[in-house]
Every structure is written in structure tokens, then in C-alpha cells.
Amino acid sequence: xxxxxxSTHKIKTVVNVLLDxxxxxxxxxxxxxxxxxYAIWVSEIMLQQTQVKTVIxxxxxxxxKMPTIAVxxxxxxxxxxxxxxxxxxxTRVRNMxxxxxxxxxxYNGKFPKNFDDILSLPGVGRYTAGAISSIAFNQSRPILDxxxxxxxxxxxxxxxxxxxxxxxxxxxRLAEELVLHASRITHHVSPCSHLNQSLMELGxxxxxxxxxxxxxxxLTKSCIARKKNLQETLPNLGKREASTARxxxxxxxxxxxxxxxxQRPAGVVNAHLWEFPNVEIPGAPASxxxxxxxxxQHAGKMPALPGCDFHPISTQPLCxxxxxxxxxxxxxxxxxxxxxxxxxxxxxxxxxAAQLRELAFTAAHKKIxxxxxxx
Ligand code: SF4
Numbered sequence: 001x002x003x004x005x006x007s008t009h010k011i012k013t014v015v016n017v018l019l020d021x022x023x024x025x026x027x028x029x030x031x032x033x034x035x036x037x038y039a040i041w042v043s044e045i046m047l048q049q050t051q052v053k054t055v056i057x058x059x060x061x062x063x064x065k066m067p068t069i070a071v072x073x074x075x076x077x078x079x080x081x082x083x084x085x086x087x088x089x090x091t092r093v094r095n096m097x098x099x100x101x102x103x104x105x106x107y108n109g110k111f112p113k114n115f116d117d118i119l120s121l122p123g124v125g126r127y128t129a130g131a132i133s134s135i136a137f138n139q140s141r142p143i144l145d146x147x148x149x150x151x152x153x154x155x156x157x158x159x160x161x162x163x164x165x166x167x168x169x170x171x172x173r174l175a176e177e178l179v180l181h182a183s184r185i186t187h188h189v190s191p192c193s194h195l196n197q198s199l200m201e202l203g204x205x206x207x208x209x210x211x212x213x214x215x216x217x218x219l220t221k222s223c224i225a226r227k228k229n230l231q232e233t234l235p236n237l238g239k240r241e242a243s244t245a246r247x248x249x250x251x252x253x254x255x256x257x258x259x260x261x262x263q264r265p266a267g268v269v270n271a272h273l274w275e276f277p278n279v280e281i282p283g284a285p286a287s288x289x290x291x292x293x294x295x296x297q298h299a300g301k302m303p304a305l306p307g308c309d310f311h312p313i314s315t316q317p318l319c320x321x322x323x324x325x326x327x328x329x330x331x332x333x334x335x336x337x338x339x340x341x342x343x344x345x346x347x348x349x350x351x352x353a354a355q356l357r358e359l360a361f362t363a364a365h366k367k368i369x370x371x372x373x374x375x
Contacts, residue, residue, distance in 0.1 A: 010222060011177050011178060011181050012181060013222055014155060014178065014219060014222055015178055015181045015182050015185070015195055016185075017219060017222070018195060018198040018199065018202065018218065018219070019188045019191060019194055019195060020218070021198060021202070021218040022194050022197060022198035022201060023188070023194070025201070025205075026194075026197065026198070026201055027201065027205075029043075029056070030056060030059060030060060031043035031059060032197075035136050035137075036136070037111040037113075037132055037136035037137070038068065038069050038111055039063060040131070040132055040135050040136045041096075041111070041124075041128070041132050041136075042059060042062055042063065042066075042096070043055065043059055044128050044131045044132060044135075045092050045093075045095075045096055045123065046058055046059055046062075046087060046092075048089070048092065048128075049088065049089055050087055050088070052204070054087075055087075058083075058084075058086075058087055061083065062083055065079075065083060066080070066083070069100045069104065069109055069111065070104060070109055072096065072097055072100040073097065073101045073103070073104045075097065077094070077097070077272065078358075078359070078360070080093050080094075080096075080097055081093065081272060081273065081360035082358070082359070082360045084360065085273075085360040085361065085366065086363055086366065088270075088363060090270060090271065090272065090273060091123070091271075092123060094272075095122040095123025095124075096122075096123060098122040098123075099121035099122045099124065102120075102121060102122065103121070111136075113133075113137055115129055115130075115133050115139065115141055118132055118133060126144075126172075127143055127144060127145055129141070130142055130143040130144075130196070131143050131196065134179065134192045134193050134195075134196045135193045135196065135197065136193075138190045138191070138192045138193050139192060140179045140180050140182070140183035140192045141179065141192070142172060142175035142176040142178070142179050142196070143175060143179075143196045143199070143200070144168075144171055144175050145200065146203070147199065147200045147202075147203025147204050147207075148171075148196075148199045148200060148203060149162045149171060149235055150203045150207055150209065150234070150235055151199055151202050151203045151207045151219075152171055152174055152175065152199075153171070153225075153234045153235040153236070154207060154224075154225035154226070154230070154231050154234050155219055155222055155223045155224065155225070156174060156224060157224035157225050157228065157230060157234070158170065158171065158234070158235075159230075159234065159236055160236060161235075161236050161237065161238050162235050162236075162237070163237070163238075175199070178195060178199070179192050179195055179196060182194075202217070202218075202219070207219075207231075210232070211232075212231050212232075214226050214231060241327050242327075243327050243328065243329050244327060244328055244329070245328075245329050245330075245331070246280060246329070246330050246331075247280070247281045247330075247331050247332075247333075248278050248279065248280050248281065248330065248331070248332045248333070249278060249279055249281060249332070249333050249334075249335065250275070250276045250332055250333070250334040250335070250365065250368060251277045251278065251310040251312075251334075251336075251337035252276055252334055252335065252336050252337060252368065252372060253276075253277070253310065253336075253337050253338060253339060254336070255350065257352055257353070258350040258352055259276070259350065259351060259352075259353070259372070260276070260277060260339075260347070260348045260349070260350055261274050261275065261276055261277075261348055261349055261351055261359070262274070262275060262276075262277060262347070262348035262349065263275075263349075264362070269325070270362045272360075273360050273361060273362045273365075274356075274359045274361045274362070274365065275361060275362050275365040276334065276365055276368055277309075277310065277347070277348060278332070279308055308340075309339055309340050309341055309347070310335075310337040310338070310339060310340065311337055311338055311339075311340055312335035312336065312337050313335075313336050313337055313338050314335055314336040317333040317334055317335050318335060318336055318368065318371050318372070318375070319333075319334050319367065319368060320332065320333050320334075321334070321364045321367050321368065323363065323364055330364070332364050332368075334371070353372070353373065356369055357369075357373075
């Protein structure tokens, strides 16, 4: 009983402190100036896996070009892909369009208010449904994302892995207790919305993954991790999976001012986006280079590229792009090249530079396009 009172007291303290802190420390983000559920939904989907400063111009442009659910529902897929170009994880934007069509057909075009209805929309999981319900409608629905997990595991010293079922359920319960308590507070406006946003904001600005700013933290007195000096070890995410290096070669083939490009098929990563023809070099060492047929010089050992229809025609790659996708560290060398046999009908499309600019490319291949335009 005593323990229960203690923990209720702590919940109340954390909620009150966070609401006061948020009132004076919240960043002025464009989607915080509205309670339009559509606008908040767009921001939440964009913010998955993407930083706030990257999202701001994307969100602003999106809201100008796709101001309503009805406009999104009817938009051409190429248009929404182009608006999303560079944000990655393109399934998100396709799900958004399907969800917009569902809202038109099932809810007369009005964004649903009921939590289960929001949760039934394509691409909307428990976190996003909680974020929209609380931020747009001030409903007492919990949220749990990476930032919130970090704050909660530290303040309450939860030392087990938050990805484990039991710990994850414990964290959702805790997030729910906090927002339920916030819903009873009358001296703050939109307390459920602000409580949830304050947890995310504290995790983003103060309770950061490395070197959290405990000295500036409003929760310093309540935080067990801080007292026990555990803040750098929580959340306990176990060992990271080792990353794997992968190497690709892309071919920039030009004929009479037109470039050979192709669209990625459905059901693969970056489906429907455009790219230059490319192949993976399985098991290639980091230093390998294809042989340039024009110079006959080996810039490195040429790995076998079975079935490859391209020959590099330059002595140096046009550019080398390095990026990471999930656990893969990818290196992509782009070479000016020629076809070794006549292009088959289904090998891609021959398009002019102006046309390429209108298409949505994968992030790495957009950089190759940038080098072509600059060169
Ligand atoms: S005191 Fe430190 S570890 Fe605890 S919540 Fe604040 S920033 Fe995070």
C-alpha cells in the first residue's frame, strides 16, 4: 500500500514537472501550431525514422501541395513519391494514401476521432494512433517511441530490455498511467497532448542517448538512473547486431542526351522509385573496382559480374556513395558505361535530364543524378 502511494506520488510529480517544463521549453514546430488531425498525422508519419530538422521543409511542402485528405486520396502515385523523395521508407507514403482513401470512403472524408478507427488505418500502429488521439484530440492515450522509452527506463530505472514483451508491456502501462493522470489536470491546456509531447521532447533535447543533460533536466530529482549513475547504461538494448558491408556498382549510360533508368518493382525495398541500372558485387572487398574498358587499367581486381550488360567507359567512378540501410553499410560506385549488347525492351526507360528531375529516385541514386547534372 505504502509502495503504491509512493509510486502514485511519483507519477503525479513527473506529470506536473513535465507539463510545467513543456509550457516554457517546447520547440516551436510548425505542426505544433495546429490541432488538425490530418496535419498531425502527416508529421507523425514523416517523423518515424527521420529527424525533426529534416522533416520541417518536407512537412511544409506537403501541406502546401496536399492540403487535405481529399487531395491526398486522389493524388497520382508519382506525385506523392516525388514529395516524399529523400525521406525513405516509401511504404509509409503509400499507406498514407490508402488511409486517406479509407477515410473518404468510410468516414466521409473526416479524420476519425475514435482510437480504434484511427488504429485501423493502413500504416497506423499503436504509437501513431496514440500520438494522433492525444495531440489532435487531447485523448488520454499513451505513446511509446524511442525517446519515451529512454526517459521512462531512466526515470523509473527499468533495467530489462524494452524490446522484451514483458518490459514493453510494463512501459506501455507506465506511459498510460502518466497520460491518465495528466487527463485529470485542469490548470493546463490540452494536458494529454502536452504530456505526451513533453516526454518526446525531453528525450529529444535533454535525455539524449549519449551524455544526457541531467544538470538541465526538470526530472533530475525524480530520476533513479541519475541517482544511481545508470543513465548511460539505460535503456538496456543488449548487444547491437554487427553491421554488414555491401558493395554495388551503378551504370550511367547515355545516348543522344537520354539516360537509361529503371523503376524498382513492387514488393522490394524502395519499391516504385527510380534508379540507374546497378548490380551488387557479392562478397566484394571494400577496395574492388570494375575494369575500365577504355583505359584497360585495373583500378583494383575486377570481380566477376555474371550476366552484366555494361562496360565502364571511364577511368574513375563518377562518384562513390556511402550510406547505411538498417544493418547494411552500402558503398555504391557509379560509372559512366556503355551497353555490351542492344538494350532489351524491359531493361528500362531512356529519358532526358529534365524528365529525370521529375521522377522520385532512391536517395543514393538521386546523388548520382546530382553528379550528372553538375558535371
Ligand atoms: S535526470 Fe538525466 S537520465 Fe534522468 S531523465 Fe533527466 S536527463 Fe534523463
